Every structure is written in C-alpha cells, then in structure tokens.
Amino acid sequence: MNELFTSLLPRPSSIAAVPGSFTLQTSTPLQAGPDLVAVAAWLRAALGPATGCALPPGDGGIRLRIDEELPGEGYELDVGPTGIAIAGGSPAGVFHGAQTLRQLLPPATLRRSRIADGPWQVPGCRIVDAPRFAWRGVMLDVARHFMPVADVLRFVDLAAFHKLNVLHLHLTDDQGWRIEVPGRPRLTSVGAWRPSTMLGSRSHDRYDGRPHGGFYTADDLREIVGYAADRHITVVPEVDMPGHMQAAVAAYPELGHGYDGPVRTAWGVSPHVLNVGSASLDFCREVLDHLCDIFPSELIGIGGDECPTTEWQESPVAWERIRAEKLAGPHQLQPWFTARLAEHLAARGRRLYGWDEILAGGAPPGAVIAAWRGVEPTVHAARAGHQVVACPDTAVYLDYRQSDDPGEPTPVGTRLTLADVYAFDPVPDGLAPAEADRVLGAQANVWTEHLESAQRVDYQVFPRLCAFAEAVWGPAARDFAEFEARLPAHLARLDALGVNYRPITGPRPWDARPDAPGNPRTLADRLAELHEMTADLRRPVS
Structure with missing residues (x-):
C-alpha cells in the first residue's frame, strides 16, 4: 500500500x-x-x-x-x-x-x-x-500566559488539521483576566495585567520581575469564533467562578472579602474568591450574558474548580446567605452558587460546563462535566446521569513533562509520554452501556503556567496531540508500534506547517529552561493525591 x-x-x-x-x-x-x-x-x-x-x-x-x-x-x-x-x-x-x-x-x-x-x-x-466520539477537544489556557489572536488562530488550524472539533478557551484565572465585559473596564485595565511572573514551579519561588498581560476585545473573540466555525470547531468559553477569581477581585475589590492587592503573580490556587452577595452574583450573570452574546456554543464554562472556602467561613455576607437559603454551612455555598448560574444560562438557552468539583453536593441537571481529577470523576459523573468529557490529568495534561530527560523544559507533573497519551481511552472500564453513552468524548488540556509563547506550546503539545487525536477519532483497539511507524511521515507535515514539535529523540539543548526549574512528580504520588482530592465525590450529599 x-x-x-x-x-x-x-x-x-x-x-x-x-x-x-x-x-x-x-x-x-x-x-x-x-x-x-x-x-x-x-x-x-x-x-x-x-x-x-x-x-x-x-x-x-x-x-x-x-x-x-x-x-x-x-x-x-x-x-x-x-x-x-x-x-x-x-x-x-x-x-x-x-x-x-x-x-x-x-x-x-x-x-x-x-x-x-x-x-x-x-x-x-x-x-x-467517521469518528468514534462527538467531542474531540483541546483546552487552551490563555489566562496564565496571554496568547495573541494570530497565535490562537494558528492553534485552531492545527487542531482542525487533526480533526479535533472543540476548542475550550480558559479565559480567566487568578493570574489574569482576558476578556472585555461591558461596563466593567477595570477587568482589563487592572485584571488583565500582573506585575511579575513566576519562573518555573512554585516550589522554587522565583520571579522574572517583568509585567505580563493582554486581553481580547469582543471583536477579537468574534474573529476566533468565526474562524473556528469555518473549520468546524466549536469554541467553548470558560470564565472560572467563584474560585480562581483574584484577577477580578483585584479589579473590583467589592466582589471579594477585603482583598485590595494586585493580580496574582504566583502559580497555584488563590484563597481570594468571590463573595456570595447579590452584587457578585449579578456580576457573574453580566459576564455570562456577555459570553452568550459572543459565543454560540450551547455550553458555557463556569470553571467551578479549586474554590477554597476559607474566606467564606469568616464572611458575614456568606453566613447571611447560608441563613437565608437554609444551607448547612459554607461547604454548600458553591453548589447553591453553581445552581444559580445554571438557571441563568438555561434562561439563555444554554447549558453549564464545569470542572468535576461541581459534582460535590450535586451538579445542576443538564450540566456537562469536564472530569480532570483522574478517572474516578468520569465514572461518578456518568453514573450520576451527567454527560461528561474525560480529561484526566494522569493521561491528557500536555503541560506535563514528556520524559525523565533533564533537558525537558520546566518538567512538572507526572511523566506523560507519547505512548501514554496514545493509550488513553475516554470510557473507563466498568461503565454500563447507558453510562458509557454519557461520555461525550475527551479533551487534552494545555495549561500555560510554564508555556510563555506559541513556540513553547508547540513543544509541549506536539506530537502528543497527534496521538490524542487518533485516540479520540478511531477505535478503542490501537497499536502504538504501528502509530509510531507512521509518525515520521506526519512530522514532515508538521515541519511544513512550521510546528516546533518535540523531537522523538528527545529535547534539544536549546529547549531547556534552566532559569525556570520544574518539580517532577511520580504517578504513584499523584494517584494518592487524586484519591484524597476526590473524597468529596465519595461523601454523601448533606
């Protein structure tokens, strides 16, 4: 042949x-x-x-x-x-x-x-x-490091070349707010800029001392949406709420709990979350309305992950809400909050898309779950009757290191080789047929704490995204050796497309980032950590 x-x-x-x-x-x-x-x-x-x-x-x-x-x-x-x-x-x-x-x-x-x-x-x-799964996606984090429109459009072209059909855009986080919202100018004049950026893993506490920022105008976002639509890719926007909100609180301190400082410069999770007063809820509705006006996607992402309750435990506003809504305590505030967002989106004819933390306490009916904390949340969501997109960090987080080679730039997370990504199957073992049908597909996630440019994104993403694309397009039975034999000819295509992919032979000397050291993890340690993190899914709903 x-x-x-x-x-x-x-x-x-x-x-x-x-x-x-x-x-x-x-x-x-x-x-x-x-x-x-x-x-x-x-x-x-x-x-x-x-x-x-x-x-x-x-x-x-x-x-x-x-x-x-x-x-x-x-x-x-x-x-x-x-x-x-x-x-x-x-x-x-x-x-x-x-x-x-x-x-x-x-x-x-x-x-x-x-x-x-x-x-x-x-x-x-x-x-x-024909494809096996309806959702063949990739998430791009443009909050931690802003990616100009031209680079996003190029990323769309590369996704489409591999027959992916969803681009999940992570638009806001503690370290930056990347979209204009009418009537909220400080979100971009303040929230889109941070005074410095952490170099490498947060365990080293290094900073570059250089301001970083950027944001998309409404027309920028419309251009991305239209360009993707012409390539049959749906853009699903995400604005993380009520956690990962330090950039918004820095812009509008009244949304928080007294924090009056800058956009976060360190990686990790900020304790500064939204308060649950009426003004904050109205703010979230304004943001969601703006997203609905620009993005035709049925699903609108609200994040919902990693929301500490520390500030709520001491907040008079939070306790007033707890008493008014007859909640059992601060741990029930986020499910209540998420339900209000789902109601607002439903009134706009949309559905809520959230990370698997929203399963704790019961996710709203119709919500679609992005299951990232290992395999267990995919199983839990499907058995709870929710449609789910599998994106476990143990298999498809493309910012994680690709080998144990000391030359890998900023090696973080567990090792995810090309073979590991190729072996991924979105449908976990043990699901009944009706439950398996609720797995819409999968997405690879590209977090950019350590990916400061399109060149660095290329290196982390390719050719692992090629392996992922085949895993979600074709049948469950696959042969990595056969894929590996086909790959060199495909890499010639990536060369022609100008992709700075990681060589199969390993990192080149100039790929290293000695100024931005990493923090490699073992898979055993991560699995133990995930088991503890997902304990909320195993507790009875109170």
Whole structure:
C-alpha cells in the first residue's frame, strides 16, 4: 500500500488503494453546492498558495457533496484518474475529508507559499471514515500566559488539521483576566495585567520581575469564533467562578472579602474568591450574558474548580446567605452558587460546563462535566446521569513533562509520554452501556503556567496531540508500534506547517529552561493525591 495511506493521521476507518492517481493542476476545477461554499472557500485558500492551483468553480476535478446517508462527521474520499470526490454526512464531514486530501498530497503543499512546481499527484484510493466520539477537544489556557489572536488562530488550524472539533478557551484565572465585559473596564485595565511572573514551579519561588498581560476585545473573540466555525470547531468559553477569581477581585475589590492587592503573580490556587452577595452574583450573570452574546456554543464554562472556602467561613455576607437559603454551612455555598448560574444560562438557552468539583453536593441537571481529577470523576459523573468529557490529568495534561530527560523544559507533573497519551481511552472500564453513552468524548488540556509563547506550546503539545487525536477519532483497539511507524511521515507535515514539535529523540539543548526549574512528580504520588482530592465525590450529599 502507498506510504501516504499508512501515514494518515488520525488513521481512517477504511483505506483501499485503487489503480492510478489524479494530478492536481492549475486548471483543476472545484465543484461544490451552495451548502458547501464555505468548505470550498477554505480548501481553495488552504491549497492555492503552495500549489498554485486556484481551483476555480467548474465541473470535474474535485467534487464536494453532502450525502445524508453518511454519519454527520463521516466522509468518503474517492481518488481516481478522472477526479476526486469527497462526500460527507454534513459540511463538517466534507471538511474532514478535505483535511485527509491535504495529507495525501506532499508536505510541500502545506506551506504558505510555493517552494516547488509539482506535479501534485494524489494516489488512487477509496477512504471511508467517521469518528468514534462527538467531542474531540483541546483546552487552551490563555489566562496564565496571554496568547495573541494570530497565535490562537494558528492553534485552531492545527487542531482542525487533526480533526479535533472543540476548542475550550480558559479565559480567566487568578493570574489574569482576558476578556472585555461591558461596563466593567477595570477587568482589563487592572485584571488583565500582573506585575511579575513566576519562573518555573512554585516550589522554587522565583520571579522574572517583568509585567505580563493582554486581553481580547469582543471583536477579537468574534474573529476566533468565526474562524473556528469555518473549520468546524466549536469554541467553548470558560470564565472560572467563584474560585480562581483574584484577577477580578483585584479589579473590583467589592466582589471579594477585603482583598485590595494586585493580580496574582504566583502559580497555584488563590484563597481570594468571590463573595456570595447579590452584587457578585449579578456580576457573574453580566459576564455570562456577555459570553452568550459572543459565543454560540450551547455550553458555557463556569470553571467551578479549586474554590477554597476559607474566606467564606469568616464572611458575614456568606453566613447571611447560608441563613437565608437554609444551607448547612459554607461547604454548600458553591453548589447553591453553581445552581444559580445554571438557571441563568438555561434562561439563555444554554447549558453549564464545569470542572468535576461541581459534582460535590450535586451538579445542576443538564450540566456537562469536564472530569480532570483522574478517572474516578468520569465514572461518578456518568453514573450520576451527567454527560461528561474525560480529561484526566494522569493521561491528557500536555503541560506535563514528556520524559525523565533533564533537558525537558520546566518538567512538572507526572511523566506523560507519547505512548501514554496514545493509550488513553475516554470510557473507563466498568461503565454500563447507558453510562458509557454519557461520555461525550475527551479533551487534552494545555495549561500555560510554564508555556510563555506559541513556540513553547508547540513543544509541549506536539506530537502528543497527534496521538490524542487518533485516540479520540478511531477505535478503542490501537497499536502504538504501528502509530509510531507512521509518525515520521506526519512530522514532515508538521515541519511544513512550521510546528516546533518535540523531537522523538528527545529535547534539544536549546529547549531547556534552566532559569525556570520544574518539580517532577511520580504517578504513584499523584494517584494518592487524586484519591484524597476526590473524597468529596465519595461523601454523601448533606
């Protein structure tokens, strides 16, 4: 079989070689119906600069069409001497088929300008393909280190190239607030900037002394949403509340409990959370309304993770709320608070998306859970009747170190090798069929405490995101040795796309960050820690 077939990634469900090939020429036309105008425009823009093929409208050549008999994101790709036909169950399916076509062409065609004249031959084949999971996502943290719009759009392109379909944007945290909100100018004039940044793991207490910040205007966010939509990626926004709110409290101290200091400079969890007064709840509703106005996603993220109750235990406002709502104590404030946010989103026709801490005390009906604290929360959420996205830090946190090599930049967390990520399955063992059906899929999480640039994001993410993409697209039964043999040809594509991926042979000397030391962890220690962290899921609801 042609080597190109065996290097496709994620690997299609079915590949068959057929005699002959098709040569893409400057005169090759592209035929697409009115429901595929956007896909056709994207394909022309993707192939034209490097091949010189403008793909003008016309019959023959490349034909795109909808076939409603196919799965929505599934496609059929047929290449023969007379032309190329891509049929999909929806525009998304056709788009995925077109991404496979790009991989069937030489890597030079992925560049942004012509470096060769061709001919551009596509080998004869028939490919039938469809994804296993509906949610194939990646979370990008732009709060810890701000990522300019152009870099976010490039990240979207790379996700789409690997047939991922969800971008979860972590927009706010203790260390920075990254979005404008009407009527709240200090969120960006104050909350979007910190005076210094921690260098490396917080265990070393080092700082660079340089201010850092940035934020997205409403138009910036609309651009990201529209660009992603053209690539059949849904952008799910997240504003973390009621915890991870020091940046907002720094901007508007009345939202907190007397804290009157700067945006947090250290990594880790701030004790400075929102108070639970009416003004704070109104603030959260304003933010959610703004997100709903910009992001068409059915799901809106509210975070809900790592919210200390220390300030609530001493807060008169908190105790007034506890008495008014007849709650048992401060530990019930967050479930009450989350329920109010879910009600507000429901009134806007949306659903709440939150980290698995919101399961403690009972998550609101209809909430979708991002299960990150190991495998147990995925099981708990599915058995509690919630749809769930599996994203355990023990398998898919791409900021974690990739090897034990001392040259790995800022090695934190447990070791997650390429093979570890490839072995991940979103559906844990032991779930009944109805429970397993509630697992929508998975997402890889990219936290950026130690990723200060797009170059550093590339290094941590690729090629592990390639392995993740195949794990969530294809069947549960996979062969890492076979994937590993296919990967070098795919890395040539990443080279053409300008991706600063980590070499398979290990870090290069210039990848190291001796000024930002890490704090490696063992898997055994992390599993013990996660067992303690998830004790809230094993306690009866009071």
